[in-house]
Amino acid sequence: MLSGHAGEILGGFTTTLLLTACAFPLALVLGCVVAICRISPVRPLRIAGRLYVDLVRNSPLLLIAVLLIFGLPDAGVLIPLFWCLVLALGVYFAAYVCETIRSGIRAVDRGQVEAARAIGLPFRRVVLDVLLPQAFRAMVQPLGTILINVALGSALGAAVGVDELTLETRSFNLETAEPILAFAVAACGYLVINLAVSGVVRLVERKVRVLR
Amino acid sequence: MPAPLPRRTALRAGLFAAGAVPLLASCSGGTTRTAGNPAYATLDQADAVARGPVGVDLPETPTLRRIRGQGVLRQSGSVTTPGFGMMNPATGKITGFDIGIAQLLAKYLLGTPEVDTITGGADTREAILQNQSVDVAVCTYTISKSRARLVSFAGPYYVARSGIVVGADGPQVTAVRDLAGKDVAVQPGAAQEALQKACPQARAVVFEESSQCAAAVRQGRVQAWSANTAILLGKAAVDARLRMTLATYGSSPFGIGLPKDDPAFKQIVVGFLQRITADGSWRRLWEQTVGPLVSGPAPEPPRPGSVPGS
Amino acid sequence: MRTDQPLVRLRGVGKSFGSARVLTGIDLDVRRGEVVVVIGPSGSGKSTLCRCVNRLETADEGSIEIEGRPLPAEGAELARLRADVGMVFQSFNLFAHKTVRDNVMLGPVRVRGLSRAAAHERADELLERVGVGAHGDKYPAQLSGGQQQRVAIARALAMEPRVLLFDEPTSALDPEMIHEVLDVMTALAADGMTMIVVTHEMGFARKAADRVVFMAEGRIAESAAPDVFFGSPQTERARDFLARVLSH
Numbered sequence: 001m002l003s004g005h006a007g008e009i010l011g012g013f014t015t016t017l018l019l020t021a022c023a024f025p026l027a028l029v030l031g032c033v034v035a036i037c038r039i040s041p042v043r044p045l046r047i048a049g050r051l052y053v054d055l056v057r058n059s060p061l062l063l064i065a066v067l068l069i070f071g072l073p074d075a076g077v078l079i080p081l082f083w084c085l086v087l088a089l090g091v092y093f094a095a096y097v098c099e100t101i102r103s104g105i106r107a108v109d110r111g112q113v114e115a116a117r118a119i120g121l122p123f124r125r126v127v128l129d130v131l132l133p134q135a136f137r138a139m140v141q142p143l144g145t146i147l148i149n150v151a152l153g154s155a156l157g158a159a160v161g162v163d164e165l166t167l168e169t170r171s172f173n174l175e176t177a178e179p180i181l182a183f184a185v186a187a188c189g190y191l192v193i194n195l196a197v198s199g200v201v202r203l204v205e206r207k208v209r210v211l212r
Numbered sequence: 213m214p215a216p217l218p219r220r221t222a223l224r225a226g227l228f229a230a231g232a233v234p235l236l237a238s239c240s241g242g243t244t245r246t247a248g249n250p251a252y253a254t255l256d257q258a259d260a261v262a263r264g265p266v267g268v269d270l271p272e273t274p275t276l277r278r279i280r281g282q283g284v285l286r287q288s289g290s291v292t293t294p295g296f297g298m299m300n301p302a303t304g305k306i307t308g309f310d311i312g313i314a315q316l317l318a319k320y321l322l323g324t325p326e327v328d329t330i331t332g333g334a335d336t337r338e339a340i341l342q343n344q345s346v347d348v349a350v351c352t353y354t355i356s357k358s359r360a361r362l363v364s365f366a367g368p369y370y371v372a373r374s375g376i377v378v379g380a381d382g383p384q385v386t387a388v389r390d391l392a393g394k395d396v397a398v399q400p401g402a403a404q405e406a407l408q409k410a411c412p413q414a415r416a417v418v419f420e421e422s423s424q425c426a427a428a429v430r431q432g433r434v435q436a437w438s439a440n441t442a443i444l445l446g447k448a449a450v451d452a453r454l455r456m457t458l459a460t461y462g463s464s465p466f467g468i469g470l471p472k473d474d475p476a477f478k479q480i481v482v483g484f485l486q487r488i489t490a491d492g493s494w495r496r497l498w499e500q501t502v503g504p505l506v507s508g509p510a511p512e513p514p515r516p517g518s519v520p521g522s
Numbered sequence: 523m524r525t526d527q528p529l530v531r532l533r534g535v536g537k538s539f540g541s542a543r544v545l546t547g548i549d550l551d552v553r554r555g556e557v558v559v560v561i562g563p564s565g566s567g568k569s570t571l572c573r574c575v576n577r578l579e580t581a582d583e584g585s586i587e588i589e590g591r592p593l594p595a596e597g598a599e600l601a602r603l604r605a606d607v608g609m610v611f612q613s614f615n616l617f618a619h620k621t622v623r624d625n626v627m628l629g630p631v632r633v634r635g636l637s638r639a640a641a642h643e644r645a646d647e648l649l650e651r652v653g654v655g656a657h658g659d660k661y662p663a664q665l666s667g668g669q670q671q672r673v674a675i676a677r678a679l680a681m682e683p684r685v686l687l688f689d690e691p692t693s694a695l696d697p698e699m700i701h702e703v704l705d706v707m708t709a710l711a712a713d714g715m716t717m718i719v720v721t722h723e724m725g726f727a728r729k730a731a732d733r734v735v736f737m738a739e740g741r742i743a744e745s746a747a748p749d750v751f752f753g754s755p756q757t758e759r760a761r762d763f764l765a766r767v768l769s770h
Contacts, residue, residue, distance in 0.1 A: 073431035115615035119629035120605025133619050161417035170335050174405050177359040179339045
């Protein structure tokens with residue numbers, strides 16, 4: 001029964017991977033920008049960064065997705081559904097990336113920053129050369145969790161017309177009335193992603209472990 | 213299995229909040245017709261239910277005993293399907309043909325139309341019937357042989373045809389085959405199923421809510437929206453930017469989903485359907501729900517047991 | 523630029539942390555090539571004074587001038603100034619994620635715009651000079667405290683600073699490592715480096731200082747040549763302090 005639908009389900013799995021692969025880097029970049037705003041010496045930027053995090057973290061992901069999908073066209077911007085969802089996931093998880101970076105930065109010894117400032121590094125270089133690389137060590141694990149959540153969050157595509165794993169599974173179930181089998185297959189798909197991410201996180205953590 | 217249900221309900225609540233966005237957007241569109249969905253909002257099946265029959269001398273069955281023990285009929289239903297089961301977010305009341313059937317059934321079994329609607333969606337209907345999280349499923353549930361392996365169906369109680377809506381200046385569509393290669397918005401479940409069967413070359417774009425399907429057509433994200441004719445007529449009637457095509461296709465026999473292991477209870481529900489078609493309750497319910505959305509007189513109710521799987 | 527102009531000039535500098543007054547009315551001139559050792563009981567404001575000079579702490583009142591120019595506010599100009607004012611910390615603060623050599627190279631490459639090759643060569647020279655030339659490829663955590671502090675000095679020197687600030691550079695070290703750091707500092711002093719050194723090492727103050735500044739309760743209580751200060755301290759406080767630190 002599965003073999004007849006393997007193509008669709010595999011296609012859905014691929015779409016889930018693609019969604020994740022596009023949305024996570026976006027969340028990283030956006031989250032970095034917001035985090036830098038939040039720790040910058042410029043007050044309006046700090047306020048804007050905080051506003052972003054508060055606003056996004058208090059909105060359901062679905063609301064953001066629907067806003068982008070049905071709100072943007074009314075503003076004259078029609079982006080394909082796939083990219084709407086990528087944008088929604090990116091915007092949403094950027095808030096969590098931002099907070100992860102912030103707590104990673106808090107974990108860096110103050111003296112490291114003072115030393116960097118004392119040799120005359122400008123703010124930008126303090127952040128890029130000293131703060132972020134060290135904060136990254138404390139961030140690997142939570143960032144891995146965010147990556148997994150992006151993959152799981154992409155299941156929202158099923159509600160907004162993106163043919164990802166969950167939607168294909170639902171269609172399969174609709175045709176065959178095999179809910180347990182169908183969702184077990186989907187669960188396996190997400191599990192594979194989860195395990196792969198956990199493996200990579202362990203590898204990266206071993207690599208960046210610092211002697212103190 | 214009952215554990216995921218509250219989550220699901222929460223998701224639906226989110227969808228309601230989200231669904232308000234396209235509705236608000238349509239208000240700003242400057243159309244002279246009334247925006248929103250007043251036709252759906254004014255539906256009310258209470259009268260038809262109040263005049264429905266109460267079953268007498270029903271045989272004891274495990275399911276009936278359970279329902280009477282609960283004092284309420286727990287059903288898997290929809291709250292996002294206009295004309296069949298649509299919740300008014302302001303009042304919390306669900307209106308439509310399906311919820312009316314469920315209320316009539318509750319009254320038939322219990323004497324009062326006490327219904328508890330669980331919105332499990334199309335994914336979980338079989339599962340929650342099997343594990344007795346619900347007693348019946350009345351939710352545009354198309355009778356099919358593969359589902360009949362898992363659950364019993366009493367019915368059909370309604371035979372739906374799918375229609376096609378396009379944008380006001382959208383493509384010419386005279387038959388379902390014209391949808392080949394086009395992006396077509398559908399809600400999950402019966403509509404998606406019917407489209408995939410009638411035109412596999414169409415690209416189904418699944419949205420949870422009818423308002424989202426409508427917005428997707430208006431915004432040009434999809435070229436067409438296919439659903440039950442009742443839903444489409446209701447929507448197209450109030451939105452100048454949507455155009456109902458003449459094409460209809462398929463026939464989806466909706467049945468009442470029941471637990472597989474209680475054949476005596478199925479006989480009770482079949483008896484109920486025969487009773488309400490005979491005494492005019494079915495027609496009254498149709499006239500108070502689907503009727504106002506579609507034109508023409510009430511159709512003949514289908515004969516229970518007339519399709520494979522029932 | 524007149525050579526008799528002080529390199530560092532503080533006038534009326536004061537600072538509070540909340541309601542706690544830590545510095546009051548500090549006047550201090552440091553001439554080019556002068557080594558000023560700041561001593562005093564803990565909590566007397568020595569470290570804060572030192573950190574105010576490169577604006578890691580901001581003075582609430584008074585003025586601080588480096589080569590006649592007042593300290594700029596936070597921003598690019600302050601960063602440029604800090605490059606000219608080296609600092610060595612009590613807890614070394616070597617960049618934990620960079621090798622010893624990269625620690626020394628970072629400033630020259632990012633701030634001075636040196637090529638990596640040139641910075642590499644210069645870093646190795648400096649590491650050799652402070653006696654850790656063999657450890658360039660190691661990470662800070664692989665070095666002893668004394669070695670780390672010498673790397674920190676090399677890192678500061680790599681910027682070719684006009685003045686070097688030392689904030690209790692040996693306080694976090696095991697006793698047997700203190701001398702290797704003090705030796706490097708003494709050699710720097712002999713080479714004519716302008717230095718402000720906050721320390722508890724009286725031996726270093728006696729041997730290397732041109733002037734000893736004694737602080738108590740956020741004020742400069744005495745300021746004199748080391749033999750004068752240690753020979754005949756003028757204030758009761760200084761006598762008490764010396765009696766305590768020299769008794770063991």
